[in-house]
Amino acid sequence: MTERPGILISAPSSGTGKTTVMLGLLRAFAEDGLRVQPFKSGPDYIDPAFHQAACGRASFNLDTWAMGPALFAAISAEANSADICVAEGSMGLYDGVATQGQIGFGSSAETAQAMGWPVVLVVDVSGQAQSAAATALGFQAYNPDIPFAGVILNRCASPRHERLARLGMEAAGVRVLGVLPRRGDLTLPERHLGLIQAIEHPDLDAAIAGYAAFLKEHVDIAALRNAAQGRETAVGATALPHPPAQRIALAQDAAFSFTYPHILEGWRRAGAEITPFSPLADEAPDPSADLVWLPGGYPELHGATLAAAARFKTALRTHAETRPIHGECGGYMALGAALIDKDGVWHEMAGLLGLVTSYEKRKFHLGYRRAVLRAGLPGHEPGTALRGHEFHYSTILEQPDAPLAEVADADGNPVPETGSARGMVTGTFFHLISAEDAA
Structure with missing residues (x-):
């Protein structure tokens, strides 16, 4: 058994900016000298290439619907030589399938619970202020068994907007780990299946470096690192898929x-x-x-x-x-x-x-x-x-x-x-x- 400390970056829904936060955080941790192991919760074959470009270490999917316990354990063992794990969620935190009436089966919340990784919720506060706290509080309270680190407020319009949003979070007892001002250049190019491929981005390394600098300026990187936790899980080493040919x-x-x-x-x-x-x-x-x-x-x-x-x-x-x-x-x-x-x-x-x-x-x-x-x-x-x-x-x-x-x-x-x-x-x-x- 081994403990793999980490955090999971998620959001109430798609389109809130969690991928740019993820890439910036991976690079920021790597620049601080940490060995960072990235993961992607759920079925996605595009994001892992971006993760690897951000921190120089191969990223792997963790999927509680599509993977049995042995494969899940074998993949999570990729973190054994890392200082910290950072996982990116899919869609909203609790979004999954409803197989046999089980809500959220295959969700990012299940991954966080299985690994013991506290959730960092990226909340888009554009068009609202204190009301954003109700959303964050609901996500924190929806399943008390999911560890919750706090929120990063994204697309904040002004210092006044930040002050009001922070007041709401403080009143709800939700920890604010950072506030990102609204910037139009933080959107990665997309097409019909989501992001363009990492190999197609015209200047990916410069873009990720910019995300990291932006996060370091507006997010408490040390607090995020200290928030990392993990539960003891079985060490898997032999359950990766076998090759279909030599x-x-x-x-x-x-x-x-x-x-x-x-x-x-x-x-x-x-x-x-x-x-x-x-x-x-x-x-x-x-x-x-x-x-x-x-x-x-x-x-x-x-x-x-x-x-x-x-x-x-x-x-x-x-x-x-x-x-x-x-x-x-x-x-x-x-x-x-x-x-x-x-x-x-x-x-x-x-x-x-x-x-x-x-x-x-x-x-x-x-x-x-x-x-x-x-x-x-x-x-x-x-x-x-x-x-x-x-x-x-x-x-x-x-x-x-x-x-x-x-x-x-x-x-x-x-x-x-x-x-x-x-x-x-x-x-x-x-x-x-x-x-x-x-x-």
Whole structure:
């Protein structure tokens, strides 16, 4: 058993500024000489790359819905050599699924409770003053078992506004850890799945340095460090996912980059050789690879480039004759017959599956997924139950291949995005997080 002191940065809702607070705090702690271990609570494959850029240490997801106790413990063990953990919540603090009537299952609050990390609530006080204290008090009192460090008041308009907001917090008995004045340049660029990718930010390091300086000026960094606590948890060391092959050719560029960090870390630690390649640069996967893996990403933004990538597509077809290929979400679309972009332009994809998807006819797909495999997927036998998360805006126009799995949402309701299997090629719309039999 070991104790991993930390804090969890959360908020009443999305859009309150918790990500910029998170990045600034990671950098501020790192500049003070601390070994900082970042985490992301919930299913997100974009934020961890920003966390790593902020403090130089790989960030990992912690997910109480999608991960069993052994995997959760193994990932939390990444903090064993750190001085402090800082986790970023998803959406609002108590937002989760309502599986079997359990409110907040998979929420950031559950992560905080499991790890014993006090919550730092980022409250947007624009348009209110003392009333913000009622919100903070409600979050503090909603579940008394959740440790609560205090609040950071964001987007404060003036010294008078700050004084009034502080008075409300003092009257409610809520500790104020900092007040951030309103600044229009603190918003990170976004697109339809949230933030742009870290590799796409024009000057990310300078932006994060600016966030850190801003926090140091307006937030009590020492108080935040002293607020860190943690409960004793079991030390996990062997439950990270096993690699589905020895040599894995992994697509990695601006179109394909969404893979959960613990998945790749598990593969590497088990001795798998991962060779990256870029479909956007028309690179072929390693011809000696046992498996080609195409992660999700933004292929819809690069349809013409992928359609013209003849070397990449030819190599995929050759590989699929004798060895497996798997695609997740965007990678699944790239393995299909065609992708139609938002302007209605048809782009020919690899054609290894019959899937045709369209962004001209947008449909929002979001949520946890539980999949019981009908066919084998690299690394997993038929009948295996997998847990993952789906998030995209594409519409399926054609899906003629055999379904890969029986897929349901977090409440057990069937969803039509079953994935596909044809020969040595498989694809899913959900991003794999864990296998239940290995959780």
